[in-house]
Amino acid sequence: MAQTLSDITQALLAAARKAGADTADAIAVRDTSVNIDVREGALEQAERSEGLDVGLRVLIGQRQANVSASDTSATTLQTMAERAVAMAREAPEDPYLGLADPDQLAQNWDINRFELCDPTPEPNPATLQEDALAAEAAAAAIPGVTQVQSSSAAYGGAEVHLAATNGFSGGYQRTSRSISCVAIAGTGTGMERDYDGDMRIFQSDLRDPAEIGRIAGERAVQRVGARKPKTGTYPVLFDERISSSLVGHLLAAINGGSVARGSSWLRDAMGTQVLPKGLSLTEDPHRPRVTGSRPFDAEGLPTTRRDIVADGVLQSWTLDLGTARKLGLSSTGNAARSTSGPPSPSPWNIALDQGTASREDLLRDMGTGLLVTSMIGSTINPTTGDYSRGASGFWVQNGQISHPVNECTIAGNLRDMLLRIIPANDARGYLSRVVPSLLIEGMTLAGE
Known part of the structure; x- marks a missing residue:
């Protein structure tokens, strides 16, 4: 079974203690992004990325050091902790360093009331391309628009988890959905450009792509002269x-x-x-x-x-x-x-x-x-x-x-x-x- 982000941060803290840290905190971020760009009615570029990054901060007395990696194997986590501790021992002292006291920590939050993550399934690339094309077409249809510089649609998702040796452990998920369009009006040295775009956590809140393209085109035309x-x-x-x-x-x-x-x-x-x-x-x-x-x-x-x-x-x-x-x-x-x-x-x-x-x-x-x-x-x-x-x-x-x-x-x-x-x-x-x-x-x- 794949490690959870909570498991990874706890493993980092254990490695930090073993390496000699007095206190430590760890953060893990797993994210996904999909971006579709279109130009002149056709797909220009499609990108998808998935990654897992971890960071460890160790404190020895009033000295600290931070290290990060994108590999979560046991060997890497151990190496991270050892290097962070070695770095912290050489760092200058800062009298204001220190983790939060346990009685300062957040407790009993209801993550659902924040509505940070859209439960709707991730859109497929074809859906994103349709949105980008709709925005481009609407911009190009505005009289006076000479070209559409770019039209894009994207989706992102991230999971974050934070843990520390003071007892804190917590995380949450985020999503985002966006559309943007940049239109150009005029010719030669008289060309002007403008844009419109929207980004929301919930896909259902996103403005209509045709509206975004239309406004981008109208704004560009208004700037001519x-x-x-x-x-x-x-x-x-x-x-x-x-x-x-x-x-x-x-x-x-x-x-x-x-x-x-x-x-x-x-x-x-x-x-x-x-x-x-x-x-x-x-x-x-x-x-x-x-x-x-x-x-x-x-x-x-x-x-x-x-x-x-x-x-x-x-x-x-x-x-x-x-x-x-x-x-x-x-x-x-x-x-x-x-x-x-x-x-x-x-x-x-x-x-x-x-x-x-x-x-x-x-x-x-x-x-x-x-x-x-x-x-x-x-x-x-x-x-x-x-x-x-x-x-x-x-x-x-x-x-x-x-x-x-x-x-x-x-x-x-x-x-x-x-x-x-x-x-x-x-x-x-x-x-x-x-x-x-x-x-x-x-x-x-x-x-x-």
């Missing part, structure tokens, strides 16, 4: 497709690793206003059918809902055990890890309060400015929060979309920008990051 906007100071509306990047910069700044190093532009902001009064940013890792949900973190601690920002005031850093100890605080249950590295802090599902105005209302109210629908490049100073990014989208004149724009740069300071955001009401509630379109007045725009 783009030109540089005038340099100046204008209101900028970040479309819902890319507005979560602004919240992502805030989340990076409250990461315990950055805060502990003193390298965050929000390092001194705890208890102060970081968003407009009345806005809150919450984390909820227990939302069903959402990719960022999980019952426990990578150190075996229970995940919980928390207020990151309440009424505009910063309430919490994002912490694992190590960064929490450095800051004299408690972990927020946000440890994440791969098989090849130790835990580090990471946020789960995030939601920013929505406003009462629609995106169209904000466009009307902003008068003249820029609607940003895509961004390229990034120059973010993590210490000061200075912000500069390439952008493209649509010029808004007198509250109405006038024409597409590209090759421009928007700049400001994140601390000031986030204090001025005005949210719309158009966030997609099924995403892991639920963030509506965001209007920011007084952004610096560099064009021609």
Whole structure:
């Protein structure tokens, strides 16, 4: 009978103890992925992969080392443990290392309520190809689309198990199903491209592939004829497709690793206003059918809902055990890890309060400015929060979309920008990051 992931992690822990580790934790991941790409009505590429990866972290006193492998034979597990212990003995000491205490560990979770795994059978490649072809055909049918760059459909499944010498042992399964399409409109130097896509845990929740292709095609056509906007100071509306990047910069700044190093532009902001009064940013890792949900973190601690920002005031850093100890605080249950590295802090599902105005209302109210629908490049100073990014989208004149724009740069300071955001009401509630379109007045725009 094949070894279960629980058996493999326990065997790794036993090998670590035998090799001389004081404490240890182990993670095992078994995954499957199928990806189908089509082009011009025919199959272009089909890929399937299956793998099993394991990782072992050993601690000797206040020293640690991590090793990983894709072979689970007894000889390999023994070799992994011996090498990890040898490495740990040479590693520098870290006074903040250590596994969770047994009374901190997650217990009695109901994995079924998270709905992380679709019980529907894995789709066969022909079904995936049909979806990709339907998306491609719908994009190609849009007048003005000159070609479909890519159209893909994919399925993924993963099983994860974590165990540690402090007594923790737990695991869960995940699935995902996705469709994406990239369309090109225009010719020569006037070609423009855009995309649409969807990824869900449950196949029945996935949007219709023809809708995805149609929207990709329409978006590409709308971008034809783009030109540089005038340099100046204008209101900028970040479309819902890319507005979560602004919240992502805030989340990076409250990461315990950055805060502990003193390298965050929000390092001194705890208890102060970081968003407009009345806005809150919450984390909820227990939302069903959402990719960022999980019952426990990578150190075996229970995940919980928390207020990151309440009424505009910063309430919490994002912490694992190590960064929490450095800051004299408690972990927020946000440890994440791969098989090849130790835990580090990471946020789960995030939601920013929505406003009462629609995106169209904000466009009307902003008068003249820029609607940003895509961004390229990034120059973010993590210490000061200075912000500069390439952008493209649509010029808004007198509250109405006038024409597409590209090759421009928007700049400001994140601390000031986030204090001025005005949210719309158009966030997609099924995403892991639920963030509506965001209007920011007084952004610096560099064009021609």
